[in-house]
Amino acid sequence: MEKTRLLILFGGQSEEHEVSCRSAVTVIRAVDQEKYEMLLVGVTKEGHWVKTDDVSQIEKDCWQKGKVSAVLSPDAVNRGVWLMDGKKTELWPVDAAFSVLHGRLGEDGSIQGIFELARIPYVGCGILSPALAMDKIYTKKIVESLGIRQAKYVVLRKRELADREKAAGLVEEHLSYPVFVKPSCSGSSRGVSQAKNRGELWDSLASAARYDSKILVEETIVGRELECAVLGGDDPRASGVGEILSAADFYDYDAKYNNPQSRTAADPELPGDAAGEIRRDAVEIFQAIDGWGMARVDFFLEEKTGEVVFNEMNTIPGFTSISMYPFLWESRGLSVENLVERLIRLAFVREKER
Ligand SMILES: Nc1ncnc2c1ncn2[C@@H]1O[C@H](COP(=O)(O)OP(=O)(O)O)[C@@H](O)[C@H]1O
Ligand SMILES: [Mg+2]
Incomplete structure (x- = not known):
């Protein structure tokens, strides 16, 4: 039997580049090599696409030195990746793609747009849902319409920060300290911080503005952090609930990826x-944003009210060895190998349903 030719994309230009490389290692190792022939393409931080020969180069972080440029063509007839090695150019035909690019220019509908043009079946959500879910402010508007509770918030544009007093006044009119400040489009906690007073608010706004021109300021929700994985197409299913046991005050980048004392637990007592x-809300939100394939939906359980509060969602959830998405399915008896296979199958199901 001929093997299915699977393109794996990783790295990328977003601030989640390193996380994507770590996610890719898990995914590549989980792909059934009997069934699939893989082409590994890394996108450098500058946005250069290079062919990578082996997963160990990703683990050793030396794939960027690859000599063969890879160009994903939007051509739907010559469907695939053009490999350019010096003067030699050849087409590597692609049957399906699994992009593990997190964050902007990967988890925001842009890569999905190229796959659509080329008519390449691809893992995960279509264009609309990543574009929506990447933007926390737009996600909030959708979730608002479902009547699911979320943190109260204020939106500021970067240009509004020029008048610091006015910007702080706007926040203080609607929210009381401490508040959480975050870029509308970011991930892995990049640019996210808490502000306890006006001075800290200015610092927080400035650091969020380094990542996006739209900034979200939210009431602080004190409580537990819970996440739920969604998997499926027309009839998506929710995994059990997972809990983040952060080693830091909040789940910042270091607490997520570098602090071994941060832990996750499946099916905690609630x-x-x-x-x-949480499981019903996760599926409802997934469907409301027109999700397909996979997403992780994140919540708080507020201490003082006992209420479930939606936080944010990710349409290309982390697949690192400590990530919640594969962990939650593993706790439900679905191995990461079977999970990856299921996700690839779903890419073909969507293609067929069209
Ligand atoms: N409104 C909030 N109240 C309390 N903690 C928050 C709030 N918003 C974010 N956090 C904390 O910051 C972390 C990162 O914020 P999040 O919105 O999940 O952004 P990212 O997309 O970067 O993961 C969360 O995991 C949580 O620990
Ligand atoms: Mg988060």
């Missing part, structure tokens, strides 16, 4: 029907 509510 009061009442909190787990059921």
Whole structure:
């Protein structure tokens, strides 16, 4: 039997580049080599696309030195990746793609747009849902329409920061300290911080503005951090609930990826029907943003009210060895190998349904 030719994309220009490389290692190792022939293409931080020969080069972080340029063509007839090695150019035909690019220019509909043009079946959500979910402010508007609770918020544009007093006044009119400040489009906690007073608010706004021109300021939700994985097409299913046990005050980049004391737990004990509510909300939000394939939906369980509060969602969730998405499915008896296979199959199902 001929093998299915699978393109794996990783790295990327976003601030989540390193996380994407780590996610790619998990995915590549989980792909069934009997069934699939893989082409590994890394995107450098500058946005150069290079063919990578072996997963160990990603682990050793030396894939950037690859000599063969890879160009994903939007051509739907000559469908695939053009490999350019000096003067020699050849087409590597692609049957399906699995992009593990997190964050901007990967998890925001842009790569999905190229796959659509080329008519290449691809893993995960289509163009609309990543574009929406990448933008925390737009996600909030959708979730608002579902009547699911989320943190109260204020939106500021970068240009509004020029008048610091006015910007702080706007925040203080609607929210009380401490507040959380985050770039609308970012991930892995980049640019996210808490501000306890006006002075800190200015610092937080400035650091969020380094990542995006739209800034979200939210009331602080004190409580537990819970996440839920969604998998499927027309009839998506929710995994069990996972809990983040952060080693830091909040789940910042270091707490997520560098602090071994941060832990995750599957199916923690939760009061009442909190787990059921989270699982139902996760699927409802996934469908409301027109999700397909996979997403991870994140919540808080507020301490003082016991209420479930939606936080944010990710359409290309982390696949690192400590990531919640594969972990939650593994706890439900679905190995990462079977999970990856299921996700690739779903890419073909969507293609066929069209
Ligand atoms: N409104 C909030 N109240 C309390 N903690 C928050 C709030 N918003 C974010 N956080 C903390 O910051 C972390 C990162 O914020 P998040 O919105 O998840 O952005 P990212 O997309 O970077 O993961 C969360 O995991 C949580 O620990
Ligand atoms: Mg998050």
